[in-house]
Amino acid sequence: MIAVLIRDVQLALRAGGGFGLGLAFFLIVMALVPFSIGPDSALLSRIAPGVLWLGALLACLLSLDRILALDWEDGSLDLLATAPIPLEGLVSVKALAHWLTTALPLVLVTPVLGVLLSLPAQGYLWLVISLLVGTPALSVIGTFGAALTVGIKRGGLLLSLLVLPLYVPVLIFGADVARRGAEAQPVQVPLLLLGAITCGTVALLPFASAAVLRVNLR
Amino acid sequence: MIAVLIRDVQLALRAGGGFGLGLAFFLIVMALVPFSIGPDSALLSRIAPGVLWLGALLACLLSLDRILALDWEDGSLDLLATAPIPLEGLVSVKALAHWLTTALPLVLVTPVLGVLLSLPAQGYLWLVISLLVGTPALSVIGTFGAALTVGIKRGGLLLSLLVLPLYVPVLIFGADVARRGAEAQPVQVPLLLLGAITCGTVALLPFASAAVLRVNLR
Amino acid sequence: MELVVSELGVARGGVRVLEGLSFWLSAGQALIVRGPNGSGKTTLLRVLAGLQPAVAGTVSMAPDCVAYAAHADGLKVQLSVAENLMFWARLHAVHDIGPALEAFDLIDLQDRRAGALSAGQKRRLGLARLLVTARPLWVLDEPTVSLDSLAVARFAAAVEAHLRSGGMAVIATHLDLGLSAGRVLDVAQFRATRPVDGSLDEAFL
Amino acid sequence: MELVVSELGVARGGVRVLEGLSFWLSAGQALIVRGPNGSGKTTLLRVLAGLQPAVAGTVSMAPDCVAYAAHADGLKVQLSVAENLMFWARLHAVHDIGPALEAFDLIDLQDRRAGALSAGQKRRLGLARLLVTARPLWVLDEPTVSLDSLAVARFAAAVEAHLRSGGMAVIATHLDLGLSAGRVLDVAQFRATRPVDGSLDEAFL
Amino acid sequence: MASIWEYANPRKFLETSDRVLPGLALLAAILLVVGLVWGFFFTPDDYRQGSTVKIIYLHVPSALIAINGWLMMLVASLIWLIRRHHVSALAARAAAPVGATMTVIALLTGAIWGQPMWGTWWAWDPRLTSFLILFLFYLGYIALWAAIEDDDTAADLTSILCLVGSVFALLSRYAVNFWNQGLHQGASLSMDKADNVANVFYVPLLVCMAGFVMLFLALVLLRTQTEIRARRMRALLARERMS
Amino acid sequence: MPELGKYAAAVLTSYAVSLLLLAGLAAFSLWRARRVRAALRKVEDRARRHG
Ligand code: HEM
Ligand SMILES: Nc1ncnc2c1ncn2[C@@H]1O[C@H](COP(=O)(O)OP(=O)(O)OP(=O)(O)O)[C@@H](O)[C@H]1O
Ligand SMILES: Nc1ncnc2c1ncn2[C@@H]1O[C@H](COP(=O)(O)OP(=O)(O)OP(=O)(O)O)[C@@H](O)[C@H]1O
Ligand SMILES: [Mg+2]
Ligand SMILES: [Mg+2]
Numbered sequence A, B: 001m002i003a004v005l006i007r008d009v010q011l012a013l014r015a016g017g018g019f020g021l022g023l024a025f026f027l028i029v030m031a032l033v034p035f036s037i038g039p040d041s042a043l044l045s046r047i048a049p050g051v052l053w054l055g056a057l058l059a060c061l062l063s064l065d066r067i068l069a070l071d072w073e074d075g076s077l078d079l080l081a082t083a084p085i086p087l088e089g090l091v092s093v094k095a096l097a098h099w100l101t102t103a104l105p106l107v108l109v110t111p112v113l114g115v116l117l118s119l120p121a122q123g124y125l126w127l128v129i130s131l132l133v134g135t136p137a138l139s140v141i142g143t144f145g146a147a148l149t150v151g152i153k154r155g156g157l158l159l160s161l162l163v164l165p166l167y168v169p170v171l172i173f174g175a176d177v178a179r180r181g182a183e184a185q186p187v188q189v190p191l192l193l194l195g196a197i198t199c200g201t202v203a204l205l206p207f208a209s210a211a212v213l214r215v216n217l218r
Numbered sequence C, D: 001m002e003l004v005v006s007e008l009g010v011a012r013g014g015v016r017v018l019e020g021l022s023f024w025l026s027a028g029q030a031l032i033v034r035g036p037n038g039s040g041k042t043t044l045l046r047v048l049a050g051l052q053p054a055v056a057g058t059v060s061m062a063p064d065c066v067a068y069a070a071h072a073d074g075l076k077v078q079l080s081v082a083e084n085l086m087f088w089a090r091l092h093a094v095h096d097i098g099p100a101l102e103a104f105d106l107i108d109l110q111d112r113r114a115g116a117l118s119a120g121q122k123r124r125l126g127l128a129r130l131l132v133t134a135r136p137l138w139v140l141d142e143p144t145v146s147l148d149s150l151a152v153a154r155f156a157a158a159v160e161a162h163l164r165s166g167g168m169a170v171i172a173t174h175l176d177l178g179l180s181a182g183r184v185l186d187v188a189q190f191r192a193t194r195p196v197d198g199s200l201d202e203a204f205l
Numbered sequence E: 001m002a003s004i005w006e007y008a009n010p011r012k013f014l015e016t017s018d019r020v021l022p023g024l025a026l027l028a029a030i031l032l033v034v035g036l037v038w039g040f041f042f043t044p045d046d047y048r049q050g051s052t053v054k055i056i057y058l059h060v061p062s063a064l065i066a067i068n069g070w071l072m073m074l075v076a077s078l079i080w081l082i083r084r085h086h087v088s089a090l091a092a093r094a095a096a097p098v099g100a101t102m103t104v105i106a107l108l109t110g111a112i113w114g115q116p117m118w119g120t121w122w123a124w125d126p127r128l129t130s131f132l133i134l135f136l137f138y139l140g141y142i143a144l145w146a147a148i149e150d151d152d153t154a155a156d157l158t159s160i161l162c163l164v165g166s167v168f169a170l171l172s173r174y175a176v177n178f179w180n181q182g183l184h185q186g187a188s189l190s191m192d193k194a195d196n197v198a199n200v201f202y203v204p205l206l207v208c209m210a211g212f213v214m215l216f217l218a219l220v221l222l223r224t225q226t227e228i229r230a231r232r233m234r235a236l237l238a239r240e241r242m243s
Numbered sequence F: 001m002p003e004l005g006k007y008a009a010a011v012l013t014s015y016a017v018s019l020l021l022l023a024g025l026a027a028f029s030l031w032r033a034r035r036v037r038a039a040l041r042k043v044e045d046r047a048r049r050h051g
Helices: A002-013 A021-037 A041-062 A065-073 A076-081 A087-116 A123-148 A156-182 A188-217 B002-013 B021-037 B041-063 B065-073 B076-081 B087-116 B123-149 B156-182 B188-217 C041-048 C081-091 C098-103 C119-131 C149-164 C198-204 D041-048 D081-091 D098-103 D119-131 D149-164 D198-204 E004-008 E010-041 E051-083 E086-118 E126-147 E151-179 E198-242 F005-049
Strands: C002-012 C015-026 C030-034 C056-059 C066-069 C137-141 C168-172 C183-186 D002-012 D015-026 D030-034 D056-059 D066-069 D137-141 D168-172 D183-186
Touching (some): A002 A087, A021 A087, A041 A123, A041 A156, A041 B021, A065 A076, A065 A087, A065 A123, A065 A156, A076 A188, A087 A123, A087 A188, A123 A188, A123 E151, A156 B041, A156 E151, A188 E151, B002 B087, B021 B041, B021 B087, B021 E126, B041 B065, B041 B156, B065 B087, B076 B188, B087 B188, B123 B156, B156 B188, C002 C168, C015 C030, C015 C041, C041 C066, C041 C168, C066 C119, C098 C119, C098 C149, C119 C137, D002 D041, D002 D168, D015 D041, D015 D056, D015 D168, D041 D066, D041 D137, D041 D168, D098 D119, D119 D137, D119 D149, D149 D168, E004 E086, E051 E151, E086 E126, E086 E151, E086 E198, E086 F005, E198 F005
Parallel strands (some): C030 C168, C066 C137, D030 D168, D030 D183, D066 D137, D137 D168
Antiparallel strands (some): C002 C015
């Protein structure tokens, strides 16, 4: 199980492995926002927390199809399924590896982008906290979507379609925490709810993912 | 050449071919915007033209890796390269097929999404026009990016990374036309520039794409 | 330790391809599966490996005794040969990849990226994986494709060593493997006559 | 119409693998390329097909006279067998796919989705494509992999018919193709001794 | 009376539904015509909303079906997962496009109604928003069915998606509620009970709702039949292929 | 025709759009039902003839 985690992280770090690409995508999309909205910094600072959350979510989303599809294509997934680890464990480890290599760097880089979008000073702390609490749910839900679409060629877009509505609650609470933080309002309630969603998905969704994967390998 | 166009459109329309998925992605991302920004419709209506342009651009972007990578993976691209059509023609036709199956539906559906984002009434016409003029450039530039990254496994994210900076001018002028339209200001200048960019890329970029593809096949 | 397959029926894409297939393999024996294209060899092997369920009959061996190798070798092109092998070894709690590298003449290639191997070299690496799984039953689908004659001989030697140490092997192939032992089973005789599987039969026909 | 290859050098991944390779093939002749794994057969064939440049020497034939078939068959899994073939036929301005279907016994399968074929059936479809390209030189990389003996015989018949009608073929393989004609070229003897190609040589050594 | 599971046999289902369908379709047509004509021509205008109140005869029934259609799919998916009756999975598949269409109708009529009433086509009101999310779930469900070839695999995957999706749909409902308190009417059919005109709107609305339910049932039965036949055809073609 | 007042456009479009969608769905379902039924009959006949 740890071997799988190590391998996945190692693969992500190798050339062509995709580490940093999610990050770069995030950076560029955030850089494009002022070009499309216009350079008005009062406007930008109002939408900054929301846009940063949305951008992080999209960057996560785009890297989802690397979680399982690569292993499927080269036949590793068949071999992993016959290896002596339970599938539930496998999907959990894969979600963890995705979080470590994709979501965590995003969280760490958000403050920099906050500057680009004139995020108010008091907003940084809660933005980072909300992302830290919320992104594990994104990885786990994403793994479920990846397991659903694993055998479908270039299923990336379908994967997005399936996963995005599932992301809605996380996005609502996460962006709400960030927005309230930026406006110096209390954040307890949405933060608690966000935490609850994360705990719930992390605890339960791997079973659904494993079930789905089993069907797909059949 | 027409055979290739027909085949690409046919493949896109087949089950699992990806037609409509770009559209659905666009729809969903636009629906997520209010969840992240908040439901204030005055704010939404101010950022609507820019966000719609950005969304259309992202939806285009995500479907780029189907242009060439699928053909590369199953070996068709090697065979197409040895077939009796010039590579320049091949990449042009592939860009055209991408525009027909991905960009055009996006343009047609934007007005509906404008409603969701409370786009001001006078903004619709210019939004659609700017998209109609600008999206061919997106497809052609995207094909160039696809040719650059063909051969890289799951190169989708890298592709996005390479193509996004190239999209900047198109986005700036396109979103500017749409924004001025929504604010009832004159649009001629950015529209002309946008048209010029589109003509230029459509005329010249296929040569670059073909050259790059030739290198990648080596 | 033995493999008993009785009255097995297997289906692909909702169509039953083989039925009434029974055989028996004890420790140290190998079975060569033959049959024309599309006769269901690949499907049979996937069932034995536990990757898809049988539609009838039983297989006596649990899937976690089976090491499976198919057309796709499960190699990561970015990792080196040794790293690829090491991963599978760790997963199966085996510590030494030396013998596996040696058996398939991969020692010189061990630091090469797996993506920079030729077709036959890739195949050798895929086969070396079997040696680090430490599982008694090998289920192999056309293992010698793209191998040159020297490599085929090395493969035969590896299989025979595995059999001598009490292992078993089920191998589907169209080629001559150079194995001295090994019964042959032609699956063509078990071609299914009832076309679809039981439940569907009643439901939709 | 003839193929003259003289003093050819080919490189893979920046490393020269073959050099000083010359041969000569006239209409109606076939050349079987042999050599151990990793000796450079695939690389040689890609050069002949014009997919990568030679680092030295010349090939007399323009790439647009070559029909190339490699491991990947270029099939679209969503399209049917006939649709797949039809596409390539149209691209090469050939109108009738009947003979190609017949030569590889695909008539019964013609309405099947290409994704639902077995390994050997896919290969047959990939080979049938050669017949609708109407090109004189066939360059084939391990064409009979996964084929059963009947299909190998059909393949041999198709190659011989092609040769009789004035075509040529260069075929890399480890297996026996059952071709009655055909000279054999072992590439092992042309293994490169100077490791990198000329320009690099000067630059870095 | 025989066990309800008998109808899980496709042949039995086809026979029974063939018998039921014409009557059901007729009933749906009559109820819809009566309800809509009554509502459109023979009800007075509301004192506040004017003639737009007539939209209610389309808006509320379609919203009702949109939600309950998803519920029906959920139940059918569960039955498939637990008892593996093919008809059940196929019924869920057949219902999805119907539910999606109803969702679109509810959204469109609501939007058209919103323009005169709230002065905007669309507002990010919880009820409206959760409807949009429901629509997205329908889209994903249909797309997944379309993308997978093997019927049983597709049935399994879409069933699990339906299950997980339902949980998340509920979650989003609460999230959206928390996020924005909106403009939309409260959820009670007795909204106008206080007014003395209540029954004037109420009775034709009930007729329309019954009509929509019947239409839904008829369409789902018909489409399920089609799916069963298509499935049987694939099975037969597969058999043909072998011999 | 009842008097719809200043909201005539809204009411009429919503009726038109909804009825169109419903009719479209019903028509498509019927068309597909008929097509599949015919195709199945053909396959069944063929199957019966060949035993
Ligand atoms: C796009 C916009 C709209 C959507 C998606 C929408 C959706 C819904 C939904 C889901 C229901 C629930 C039915 C139920 O609970 O059984 C409903 C009921 C209703 N809607 Fe809307 N609605 C929209 C706009 C409007 C507008 C603009 C009005 C009028 C001003 C309106 C008036 C009503 C009424 C009167 C009901 C019945 C409430 C009840 O259950 O008693 N809706 N709508
Ligand atoms: N995905 C699929 N869907 C439907 N039918 C399939 C699918 N894959 C294979 N088949 C069919 O199932 C049958 C058995 O295929 P299988 O791959 O087991 O054959 P095989 O004996 O391994 O053949 P080969 O020697 O060509 O590899 C074939 O008739 C094939 O056409
Ligand atoms: N992508 C690559 N990068 C670097 N070296 C490579 C790459 N692919 C192959 N090689 C090396 O180039 C040499 C020639 O490979 P090639 O594929 O031509 O061999 P081959 O004769 O076709 O072998 P086989 O019989 O195994 O298919 C081999 O030594 C191989 O290791
Ligand atoms: Mg096989
Ligand atoms: Mg080779």
